[in-house]
Amino acid sequence: MKKNLYITIIALCTLFTSCEKDEIGGTATEALAGQWYVVYDGVDADGEVTMEDPFGVGRSLLLTYNTSANDGEEIFVDNLKNFEKWKFKLKVDCNVSTLTFSELDESKYIYATTYDSTGTTIATYNNYYYEANNFDAENWAKYKADSISLDAYKAIAEDTISAGYFAKYGSNDFAVGAVISDTTIVADVKNAFNIWVSDGKILKGATLTPSGAVADSICFYVVFSDDKYVGKYWDKIRVSGFRYTGLAADD
Numbered sequence: 001m002k003k004n005l006y007i008t009i010i011a012l013c014t015l016f017t018s019c020e021k022d023e024i025g026g027t028a029t030e031a032l033a034g035q036w037y038v039v040y041d042g043v044d045a046d047g048e049v050t051m052e053d054p055f056g057v058g059r060s061l062l063l064t065y066n067t068s069a070n071d072g073e074e075i076f077v078d079n080l081k082n083f084e085k086w087k088f089k090l091k092v093d094c095n096v097s098t099l100t101f102s103e104l105d106e107s108k109y110i111y112a113t114t115y116d117s118t119g120t121t122i123a124t125y126n127n128y129y130y131e132a133n134n135f136d137a138e139n140w141a142k143y144k145a146d147s148i149s150l151d152a153y154k155a156i157a158e159d160t161i162s163a164g165y166f167a168k169y170g171s172n173d174f175a176v177g178a179v180i181s182d183t184t185i186v187a188d189v190k191n192a193f194n195i196w197v198s199d200g201k202i203l204k205g206a207t208l209t210p211s212g213a214v215a216d217s218i219c220f221y222v223v224f225s226d227d228k229y230v231g232k233y234w235d236k237i238r239v240s241g242f243r244y245t246g247l248a249a250d251d
Contacts, residue, residue, distance in 0.1 A: 028072035029065075031096050032202060036218050037250070038062045038241030040083060042234030047221070050234045055085045059241065064101075064202075064218070072096050077197065077220075086224050092197050101200035101220070194225040198236075207242050211249035215242040 027033065037059045042051035060082035067074050075094045081087040092103035200220030207217040219240040223230065230236070244250075 027066040028070045029067075029075045029094060029096055031099060032075050032094055032101065033065045034063070034202075034216070034218070035244040036062045036064070036241050037244055038079075038218065038239050041238045041240070042229070043221070043236060043238045045235045047238065049238070054229075054233065055083070057083055057085075061244070062218075062239070062241070067091060075101060077101070077200075086195075086227075088195055090195060090197075092200065094200075099202040099204075101197070103195070103197040196223045196225075197221070198223075209242050209245055209247070209250040211245070211247050213245055213247065213250070215245060217242055 038061075039053055039059055040055065040057055041049050042054050043049050061080055062082070063076070063078045063080060065076050065078070067076060073093060074091050076089060077092055078089040079087060090103065092101045093105075094101035198221045201218075203217045203219075205214050205216060207215055209215050217240070219238065221236045221238050223236045227237075242250075
């Protein structure tokens with residue numbers, strides 16, 4: 001009986017040791033990954049708040065996570081369509097050692113189309129997902145000038161050839177810079193929806209949650225190319241918040 005018990009103990013120890021050796025490591029951008037509660041505020045060029053939560057979103061979830069490349073040089077920033085005004089999922093450059101990220105490269109369009117001289121679509125570029133307001137150049141100018149309402153603009157845009165990224169490609173993911181056409185590009189890029197992310201950073205244990213718990217903070221600034229309020233009420237949107245804790249008092 002004692003012999004059988006001894007053999008069982010040895011077997012269990014061997015099993016636990018094997019499990020320890022087979023542990024799976026984290027991703028290359030694990031330090032930047034997380035689930036966050038964030039708010040969206042309008043700020044001036046210096047980052048000073050000009051309008052708090054101008055769209056009445058309140059706190060909402062946002063994710064940062066690794067890409068399939070797992071090279072430590074880029075992450076996804078995904079607001080899970082929680083910001084009704086602008087819904088996005090995009091790749092941004094990152095620096096794991098400094099816990100920073102940004103994307104200011106104008107060539108990484110969220111949505112951009114090239115046309116030939118007859119107005120026929122040649123190719124479309126994508127950096128994943130951006131549900132921008134539907135685009136129509138002539139009426140967009142009217143909307144920017146407040147000559148027509150947003151609802152009127154959308155109604156017109158939905159009937160145009162450039163009715164918008166989401167309507168055409170919203171169910172698909174394409175690699176950064178992917179061209180959805182084999183045709184050589186011979187025209188300038190037009191009808192571009194884009195997002196510029198700057199000064200993204202994560203600070204360890206830098207904030208207190210509503211419950212009083214210490215948590216990591218996240219902050220970055222974003223400019224949407226179809227934001228007609230830039231220069232009027234703010235220069236950019238600040239997205240800031242804390243790492244999700246799972247505590248009911250923080251929800």
